[in-house]
Amino acid sequence: MVDIEQFNPRNEAALRAWWEVGHAATAHRPGAPWPVWEQSRVSLPAVNPEGEVTLLAAIDGREMVGAGLLMRPLRDNLHTATVDVYVRPDRTREGIGGRLVAELEVVAAGDGRTTLHGEAFLPPGASGTGPEAFATALGYEVASRESIRELTLADYLARRGALTDEVAAAGAYRVVTFDTVCPDAYAESFGRLLGMLLDEIPLGELDLRASEWTVERIRDAEQRQLGIGRHVLTALAIAEDGSVAGSSDVRVNDTDTTRGQVGIxxxxxxxxxxxxGLALKLxxxxxxxxxxxxxxxxxxxxxxxxxxxxxxxxxxxxRTIETLLELQKKL
Known part of the structure; x- marks a missing residue:
């Protein structure tokens, strides 16, 4: 009999077992889809001003065979929550994943969340896969499709010189870079730009609403990143009037400095x-x-x-390594 239990992420033994389930469940995917243990050990128990995490475990006897995560935003989009579930590869097709999703939905509904989001990962261009069928059976619809891409820095260096002429039009803007903490002179304008994000990026059918980024919120988010050992290497384009015209970042964790991830x-x-865009990414x-x-x-x-x-x-x-389906369900 498999029991579904909620546990405190500060329980390191339980968290490690939970991490092991997710690690095993994602081992077949390309790239590095699962964080290293030391990153999860630090980040999941840490206070996050942007969201609250609930962790579930599917327990069979003394073994954890399934793992669930619910993330509830605390600053905006308070009608939403994100659901993630993982099942140990040797225990799939037993209904464990469905039970975890059902329990996470109960928690989300109890907190007044009415729109749930999730993700399914497929080989590039694939369709009709197991993850899609699982999502459909549970009432989740595809709201958006994304491409997950990976860049080898050796390839980037080989192309870097040829791209210099392409960003000549950006010469009227100054580019300012920083590690995680935005200079005071740009913080307010940076927040104005961040507030545009959900209005400007393609969301498909995702039920998300624009947010407000005050200087206080930016500073809270920065402290969160510093606290968990994540460096947000950021470039800002500064217009002639001193306002922030654009931004891009690459995030690198202290626990694994061999890999980075583009944020916004x-x-x-x-x-x-x-x-x-190209100038900032360079x-x-x-x-x-x-x-x-x-x-x-x-x-x-x-x-x-x-x-x-x-x-x-x-x-x-x-280069594209996976297709990501952004899933959505209205409760």
């Missing part, structure tokens, strides 16, 4: 057409290489319909 790339619509990738001599790859994801950003990524040398 966004250009103010009033400043588009100057190749700022700046952040250069900063990552200068900061971490051993970094080898960087991952990113973008909506398949975001042709402009996908073209930028292709120019840098990114």
């Amino acid at each position: 790339t966004l250009v103010d619509p009033a400043h588009r057409g100057h190749r700022l 700046a952040t990738h250069d900063l990552a290489l200068a900061t971490y001599a051993g970094i080898g790859t960087v991952d990113t994801s973008n909506a398949e319909v975001n042709t402009w950003m996908n073209a930028v990524n292709e120019a840098l040398g990114y």
Whole structure:
């Protein structure tokens, strides 16, 4: 008999067993889809001003055979929650995943959440797979499709010189870089730009609403990143009037400095057409290489319909390694 139990992420033994389930369940996927243990050990128990985490375990006797996670935003989009479940490969097709999802939905509904989000990962271009069938059976619909891409930094360096002329139009803007903590002079304008994100990126049918980023919220988020050992290597494009016209970042964890991940790339619509996206990505990738001599790859994801950003990524040398289905269910 498999029991579903909630546990405190500060229980390190339980957290390690939970991590092992997720690690095994994602081992077949390309790239590095699961964080290293030391990162999960630090980040999951840590206070997060942006969201609250609930962890579930599927227990059979003395073994953990399934793992669930519910993330509830605390700052905005308070009608939503994100559901993730993992089942040990030798225990699939026993209904464990469905029971975990059902319990997470109960927790979300009890907190007043009415829209649930989830993810399914497929080989590039695939369809009709097990993850899709599982999601459909539980009432989750595909709201958006994204491409997960990986860049080998050796490939990037081989292309870097040829891209210099392409960003000549960005010469009217200054590029400022920093590690995690935004300079005071740009914080308010940076927040204004971040507030545009959900209005400007392709969301498909995802039920998400624009947010507000005050300087206080930015500083809280920065302290969270510093506390868990995550470096957000950021580049800002500064217009002639001193305002932030665009931003991009690459995130690297202290626990694994061989890999990076692109976080947000966004250009103010009033400043588009100057190749700022490419210029900012060049700046952040250069900063990552200068900061971490051993970094080898960087991952990113973008909506398949975001042709402009996908073209930028292709120019840098990114290649598609997975298709991500953004799932949604209304309770």
